[in-house]
């Protein structure tokens with residue numbers, strides 16, 4: 001590995017971008033090594049260094065495929081399902097409770113008539 005080319009701030013050649021710039025363009029470095037560095041001299045301190053990647057070697061950020069979307073949705077549904085009453089709580093079950101709030105606080109449940117829905121959770 002030879003020394004990396006170092007460019008002055010704002011004088012980066014075309015075709016190079018920082019990780020953040022790649023990300024803004026929907027790209028990622030894709031495993032490539034840093035291709036160059038940018039240095040911005042600062043007074044009293046060492047120069048500010050930015051790492052540049054080659055845009056032509058960058059890969060697109062992994063697109064959201066239907067399979068991935070379904071997997072994510074299933075994972076989210078699992079996190080919303082109360083392990084005690086097996087119902088979709090409509091929100092992510094708080095880890096501190098471990099169950100939906102209705103199961104965690106059955107006495108605080110909104111009184112909906114004589115023992116309506118009571119016993120399902122407990």
Ligand SMILES: [Zn+2]
Nearest residue numbers: 082085100103
């Ligand atoms: Zn529950």
